[in-house]
Amino acid sequence: MAFSAAARQFYQSEIETIREAGLFKEERTIHSPQAADIEVEFPAGSGVRKAINMCANNYLGLSSHPEVIAAAHAGLDSRGYGMSSVRFICGTQDIHRELEERLTEFLGTEDTLLFPSCMDANAGVFEAILNDQDVMIADRLVHASIVDGMRLCKAMTDTFKHSDMGHLEEKLQEHQDKRFRLIITDGVFSMDGDLAKIDEIVALAEKYDAMVFSDESHSTGFIGKTGRGVHEHCGVFGKMDIITTTLGKALGGASGGCVSGKREFIEMCRQRARPYLFSNTVAPVIVAGALKVMEIVMSSTERRDKLEWNANYWRKMMIEIGLDIKAGESPIVPVMFYNAKLAQDFARDLFAEGVYAVGFFFPVVPKGAARIRTQLSAAHDQRHLDIAGEAFRKVGTKYGILGKGKKEIIEMYGV
């Protein structure tokens, strides 16, 4: 049926409402490989200009690493472009299994299953292992893909206040009558950059006979002394029941994700997880690139160490400049504006100064919590950070918010 005039009008007015509320998301077009220095066109048709990228998930700077690119080329030559199949029909190559074994070793688990993305891993894992006799108890700030995965699962859903261990304990007591209890958290919370208290969560799980799930998408490769994730950082490496993570951020940044954990859970995902059963295999070229990434990450901590140095340097600089940042220890450093339009305007002015960063606002973050989420990379040199810092200082001065806290910024700009 044709797209009716009434429907078209309805959506045009919806889009206008989003625009008027200052909540319209515009894509910037990048004309270069992903890196610390990129070439960006924004707005469309305005020409391409150079910018420092301060908002990629390219934590280890491996997205355009020459060795990864060479390995991907070699994989393309030796294993072809596409598999034209899901995994269980004819989409599993030797290199898929090899990558799963590397990830298992790196994450300190028993087995791993690749998915087309971590969004798919999260969408499939809960339904594959739990049913209506069970309960999922999730931190209130888990990633949207986990929320969607929980919606697809018949187990009861409950939540605990963000990182509130007392509240989690109450919930575990309340649900002692269920067959299985699964505690669900992000390792690093993607919008705020804070780390889950995984050691305390594991201790509570042991006390109340529960299982622990952590999405390590924003930690795999760089959090912990050897970059294995928040479980390494918190001293509970090897104790996780289920980890999901992505190849789309630190691990080369292309695409693909996985579920990793206790052998039986992985086998259940292989048998039952719908995004695994009904979506195409990760392309061989990506698997070949990711294998090289794993080799780089497992042979040296040099990149993860540089990232840590960069993150500390940037946090300190933002505080000295007088910007209102969220405290934390990850390479995610949110600069708070509270007001969505202010965050958007600030990002636009930063771009005029040659710095690429994006304003985040509702529904990506709660209303009244608009921010620019800066993200550090091992690809940044100190020079990048100094230039970007100066741009933040200049634009911050223009808006009169340097040295101001939440209350004052909201008084000036509202939410």
Ligand SMILES: Cc1ncc(COP(=O)(O)O)c(C=O)c1O
């Ligand atoms: C915490 C978290 N989990 C999962 C995902 C989804 O990862 P992917 O891009 O592999 O689907 C993201 C991506 O934004 C994320 O931040």
